[in-house]
Amino acid sequence: MVFRKMIKTTPSKALVIRINLIFLAFFLVLYSILLLCPSASDYHEHAASLVRCSLSECHRKMENGVKMNSILEEPNKSNTRRELIxxxxxxxxxxxxxxxxxxxxxxxxxxxxxxxxxxxxxxxxxxxxxxxxxxxxxxxxxxxxxxxxxxxxxxxxxxxxxxxxxxxxxxxxxxxxxxxxxxxxxxxxxxxxxxxxxxxxxxxxxxxxxxxxxxxxxxxxxxxxxxxxxxxxxxxxxxxxxxxxxxxxxxxxxxLPVGSCNLAMPLWGKGIDEVYDVSKTKVFSTPKTAKREAYVTVLHSSEAYVCGAITLAQSLLQTRTRRDLLLLLDTSISQPKRDALSRAGWKLRFIKRIRNPKAEKNSYNEYNYSKFRLWQLIDYDKIIFIDSDIVVLRNLDILFNFPQMSATGNDGSIFNSGIMVIEPSNCTFRMLMHRRTEIISYNGGDQGFLNEVFVWWHRMPRRVNFLKNFWSNSSREATVKNQLFGSDPPKLYSIHYLGLKPWLCYRDYDCNWNILDQRVYASDVAHARWWRVHDAMDEDLKGFCRLSEKSKEELEWGRKNAEKMGLKDRHWRINVTDPRKFI
CATH class of the missing domain: 3.40.50 (Rossmann fold)
Structure with missing residues (x-):
């Protein structure tokens, strides 16, 4: 009976109001937590935008007067006693x-x-x-x-x-x-x-x-x-x-910037023709170091790039640089071609090739770790390495004011090793040699290896090492890049010829057009630019850019195959007038 009376008893109004207020407060707190606390995925997505740039003077980004603490961890203020090491x-x-x-x-x-x-x-x-x-x-x-x-x-x-x-x-x-x-x-x-x-x-x-x-x-x-x-x-x-x-x-x-998220060297102010003011950056060079700097390239295992190296030297000399031009080569380069390379402007130094222990025998990258020899050039304080499939259009001496590893970007978080600022060091060379078996190169080559060693690098403008490619395959990209390739006076500091090389094509057009998986590298404007540098060379040097019989056969096969596929650009129909075809 007592239990039934308790059930039938009507609760007071004050008690009902108290209970409702408690529930209302609980739901308001829960709603505030869900509304004001974004998920971890939101933090991850916007982490970079929550702080502002600077390394030497660091401050958290302010938003409406409130410090953004989301990606920072405050010093551990816990009073929990830890066992010290x-x-x-x-x-x-x-x-x-x-x-x-x-x-x-x-x-x-x-x-x-x-x-x-x-x-x-x-x-x-x-x-x-x-x-x-x-x-x-x-x-x-x-x-x-x-x-x-x-x-x-x-x-x-x-x-x-x-x-x-x-x-x-x-x-x-x-x-x-x-x-x-x-x-x-x-x-x-x-x-x-x-x-x-x-x-x-x-x-x-x-x-x-x-x-x-x-x-x-x-x-x-x-x-x-x-x-x-x-x-x-x-x-x-x-x-x-x-x-x-x-x-x-x-x-x-x-x-310098804390990462490649900003340029270590903006080469221009509001116009490409404005000369970069070196005083804007920290420069630590003396008249002594100017004599201990050089441009360097490497040739080994084959003579396929001899013409490219000759043209590279000539293009560097056209920029009126006074730095040494140094060529590292092995005994695969014949005496007549060594003489030609020397006449082109290179000082020759012979090296022993370095094998990539992870490469297959007789593969293209079997000896590409020979580039490590660059670090043995300790009679120089600083060198700029340049691949021999590059032509230089503007003076690059300003790069000597920047530290190792300064380069242009490639894919993802990595740099392109076509042009690099290097500080020779025997102990760095020994370290590279020691890690050959340990490091796995993403592309099987020196670029992948070096990107695992020098993960903190300084971004040079892409115009320093402008890659000849058209990844987006859009007309806008082609228009912009071809305008840069052909600009006179040049707006680019160099052009890096990816794909089939200009000296291995007929001079009439870029033979990358004829190969389906190489068409992303095709540009007749860039192709013509390389031949302009070639044509300014002495006649005896031009002779080392002749086509071999094998190269002629490959070019003709490419033209016929492009015709069979019916490639709409119809480069395969262009009448070839290159005199090298008939020699």
Whole structure:
């Protein structure tokens, strides 16, 4: 009976109102969470847009006066006590000195009590980048380098407030290492710690009289050679790497964009004819270094590119450069052609080929690691490598003001190895040789290999190494590119002839038109531009661009096959007048 009376009892109005208010408040809180907290996928998609560009001066992007924290991780403020790693100090630390001011980066989980006997420990906190911040945000496939819309920009990698610290005698940093995990060398957090250490050395380093700074790095992986050069490594013990870094070189690197998301060198202001002002960038060259710089190309295993190398030398000389022209070649190049290459302007140096251990025997890329010999040219401070299927149209000497690895973009996050700024170094050469069996090249060649070693590179404008291709197969692309190929005075600094090479075609038209899978490389305008350079050469040099009987047969087969397929452009119907056909 009591139970029935309780059920029949009518609840008070105040109680009903309280219950309704509780439910209303609960649903409002739930709705606010769902509305205001975007998903992880949204963060990932827009991570790069939430920060603004800069490396030397880093600030989070402000939006309506509110800091955007979504891709930044605040320093760990947890009071949870962690077990610190007690690690043996490297023995060479005792010879470095005492009474120092030691800046420590990312050493929060290390027991550093014993380091105090060497001086004052200064911890350098910084905001860690989120795992949602990916390498492709810093190294995009394409940027608006012509500034047709808003111009290119880079997302920010957060840096400490360097001005808040005094000068330091030594910097110690623990570098992240996810090896052998796939993509470990393209870890943004790993790059961030490298750059914090490099910037701290430049901005707050107490350099010695040789302008060098003591930097001690803790890492299972080799530190990034793009930032801390192996020539500067003076000691290694276990996972400890001791560098005496040259501040001038380090200062130049940290002054450049944080990735290929922006140009290291915009070659023009508002017009292509405006001369680039070198004073806008950090340049560390002296009259001495000008004598120790060279343009270099490589020939090995075949004489197929001899004509291209002759034409390349002539095109460089036409730009009035005073740098040395150096050709690395092996014994496959015959004496008459060596003489011709020398007359064309090259200084010859003989090399022993380097085999790609992952290449098949007698394949096109069997000896393409011979390009590693470039790093053995230590009588030069800096070289610019240029492939022999390139012609240079404007002076490229300005590139000597930029560090290794400076190049133009290719696909994805990689650079094109057709034109590269290189700093010769025997230890870099030894490192490349040591990693031959370890690294898998995406294309089986030197370009894929080098992109796994030099992952942090500096983007040159595409006009420095303009690729002759038409990937979109659109009339607009063809119009724009052909206008650039034919412009006079030239708007391009060089043209890189992909596909079948001009000297292996009849001069009447680009023979890439005749081969179905090579038509993306076909341009009669670019083809004619190469022949203009050729025609300016001495007659005795032109003779080394003759067609072999085999080449003539292949060209005729291509024309007949194009006719059978009924290719609508009808290049196969063009009457061939090239005198080389009849020699």
């Amino acid at each position: 007690k690690r043996k100090k490297p023995t060479f630390l005792s010879g470095i000195g005492r009474g120092m001011k030691i800046g420590m980066i990312n050493m929060n989980d290390e027991d550093i009590f014993e380091w105090k006997e060497h001086g004052q420990i200064i911890s350098i906190p910084f905001n860690k980048v989120s795992d949602l911040f990916k390498w492709k945000d810093l190294f995009p496939e394409w940027i608006d380098e012509e500034e047709e819309v808003d111009g290119p920009s880079c997302p920010e990698i957060p840096m400490p407030d360097f001005e808040a610290y005094g000068y330091m005698d030594m910097i110690v940093a623990k570098l992240p290492c996810k090896a052998p995990q796939e993509g470990w060398n393209r870890d943004v957090f790993r790059l961030q710690v490298h750059l914090v250490a490099a910037n701290l050395a430049v901005k707050r380093g107490n350099w010695d009289w040789t302008r060098k700074m003591k930097i001690l790095l803790l890492s299972k992986c080799m530190p990034m050679v793009e930032i801390f050069r192996c020539d500067e490594l003076v000691g290694r013990e276990g996972d400890w790497w001791y560098y005496r870094a040259e501040i001038g070189k380090l200062e130049q690197k940290v002054s």
